[in-house]
Amino acid sequence: MRQLLILLVVFSLAITAEAQKKPKINQAEKARSEGDLGTAKEIIDAAIEYEKTKTDGKTWYYRGLIYASLDTTTNPQYQNLSSNPLKTAMEAFTKADELQKGNSEYYISDGNGLPMLKTQQLQTLWGFYLNKGVEAYQADKKEEALTWLDKTKVVMPKDTTGYIYAGSIALSAQNYDAASENYYTLINDLDFHSKDAYNSLIYIEGTVKKNDTKSLEIIRKAKDKFPDDLDFAKSEVATLIKLGKSDEAKVGLEEAIAKEPDNAALYFQLGIMEEELGNNEEAKKAYAKSTEVDPNYYNASFNIAVLYYNEAVNLITEKNNLGISKDDMQKAESMQKDIDERLKAAMPYWEKVLELEPEERTALETLQYIYMQEKLYDKAEEMKNRLEALGSNEGGE
Numbered sequence: 001m002r003q004l005l006i007l008l009v010v011f012s013l014a015i016t017a018e019a020q021k022k023p024k025i026n027q028a029e030k031a032r033s034e035g036d037l038g039t040a041k042e043i044i045d046a047a048i049e050y051e052k053t054k055t056d057g058k059t060w061y062y063r064g065l066i067y068a069s070l071d072t073t074t075n076p077q078y079q080n081l082s083s084n085p086l087k088t089a090m091e092a093f094t095k096a097d098e099l100q101k102g103n104s105e106y107y108i109s110d111g112n113g114l115p116m117l118k119t120q121q122l123q124t125l126w127g128f129y130l131n132k133g134v135e136a137y138q139a140d141k142k143e144e145a146l147t148w149l150d151k152t153k154v155v156m157p158k159d160t161t162g163y164i165y166a167g168s169i170a171l172s173a174q175n176y177d178a179a180s181e182n183y184y185t186l187i188n189d190l191d192f193h194s195k196d197a198y199n200s201l202i203y204i205e206g207t208v209k210k211n212d213t214k215s216l217e218i219i220r221k222a223k224d225k226f227p228d229d230l231d232f233a234k235s236e237v238a239t240l241i242k243l244g245k246s247d248e249a250k251v252g253l254e255e256a257i258a259k260e261p262d263n264a265a266l267y268f269q270l271g272i273m274e275e276e277l278g279n280n281e282e283a284k285k286a287y288a289k290s291t292e293v294d295p296n297y298y299n300a301s302f303n304i305a306v307l308y309y310n311e312a313v314n315l316i317t318e319k320n321n322l323g324i325s326k327d328d329m330q331k332a333e334s335m336q337k338d339i340d341e342r343l344k345a346a347m348p349y350w351e352k353v354l355e356l357e358p359e360e361r362t363a364l365e366t367l368q369y370i371y372m373q374e375k376l377y378d379k380a381e382e383m384k385n386r387l388e389a390l391g392s393n394e395g396g397e
Contacts, residue, residue, distance in 0.1 A: 023047035029062045029108060032069055037078040040066045057099035061106040061118065064092035068125055071151075086154055093118070126155040126162075133165060142173035160192045171200055180204050187221070195229065198222035202235060212242050227265065230299050237273045246277055264294035271303060280307055291352070301352040308346035309366055315339045343370050359390060 028043035044063045047053040067089035070082050082088055096106060096118075107115040133148035146169060152162030167182035183201050186192040198218060206215030216239045223232045240249040253270045260266060271286035284307055290300035319335045322328040347370050354363040368383035 023050045023053055025053060025059050025062050028066060032066045037066065037070055037073060038081065041070065041081055055099060057096045057101070058106065060092045060096035060099060064089045064096060065121065067092060072128055086151055090154055122155055126152050126159070129155065130162060137169050142169050145169050146178060158190065160186060160190050163190065167197065167200065176204050176208050193225045195226060206239065212239055215239055216243065233269055233272055237276045241276055246273065249273060262293055264290045264297045264300065267293060268297065268300045271300065283307060296356060298353065298356045301349045305346050305349035305353055308342045312339050312342035312346065343373055346370065361390060
């Protein structure tokens with residue numbers, strides 16, 4: 001009996017040893033390629049526990065492929081075999097890279113016997129999720145689209161495309177937390193800087209979350225990246241005023257100007273601030289100084305031209321509303337002098353704008369009007385001809 005027990009123990013050990021030899025990673029990959037994901041998973045799960053295969057990088061590489069297939073399969077039989085197959089797949093790929101020996105890259109052969117490298121397979125996986133996200137968005141399934149796009153970031157966390165798409169879709173879905181998360185990742189972690197990303201964050205922080213302090217922080221980052229952008233400069237001024245910091249901002253600008261008296265952009269910023277505060281005369285002085293420092297500073301020329309012209313238009317409106325009494329007639333005559341002064345003051349700045357941007361329609365239209373008022377008919381005709389040459393501006397041209 002004792003001898004029989006020994007034989008049974010030996011036989012049992014032999015069976016156990018045989019069972020431990022069964023995981024064959026090539027069979028796991030073959031099962032995956034044939035669509036038998038249940039068998040593939042069973043073999044590869046055993047292989048990462050088996051002593052001789054768990055330290056083989058190819059084991060983990062195949063595991064990554066198998067679990068990625070589990071995440072993308074449309075076969076309901078296999079969709080619930082793992083709670084988070086993509087996470088498992090990416091962890092397996094990372095482990096495979098750690099165990100990789102030499103410089104050769106992991107690969108499998110496609111249907112034609114050609115090698116498909118791991119990087120190519122990851123690119124294909126990333127593209128699959130991206131396309132699914134776009135398809136869901138086009139079907140007006142925005143939250144589903146975000147789920148797919150989140151997966152692109154798992155596969156390629158350094159690629160900006162998924163974050164850009166996800167940020168835009170989340171914003172349109174009014175999922176502001178998801179939108180800001182994507183945009184902050186872009187500008188803070190991925191060194192990706194676009195006006196759209198900053199404008200979206202400014203809107204979320206300032207308008208949606210009513211956090212003007214945070215909005216100002218984003219605006220200033222945007223200004224640092226896009227120093228010539230007029231909208232960011234205006235946003236900074238408007239936000240400082242909302243925060244009750246206009247005096248602080250003005251002092252800061254004046255100190256900066258004292259250090260850099262030849263910096264036209266600083267005078268321009270000061271002009272914007274004065275204009276936002278309703279100090280038009282001070283604004284005109286600042287803009288004029290900006291154009292004096294840099295005669296080709298387009299934004300300063302444009303802004304001061306608009307200020308003078310708008311003052312003239314306001315006076316014209318007031319004049320046209322006067323009656324026909326003797327006092328009204330006298331007042332209208334006096335006002336006409338002020339109108340002419342402002343139109344003449346605006347004229348050289350509009351002319352500079354047109355010199356810098358020869359197809360600037362607003363400048364052409366405004367100068368045509370001013371020239372007519374000043375009886376400069378030849379110049380007015382020139383503006384008319386140039387406008388006609390540009391054609392209609394309908395349709396967003």
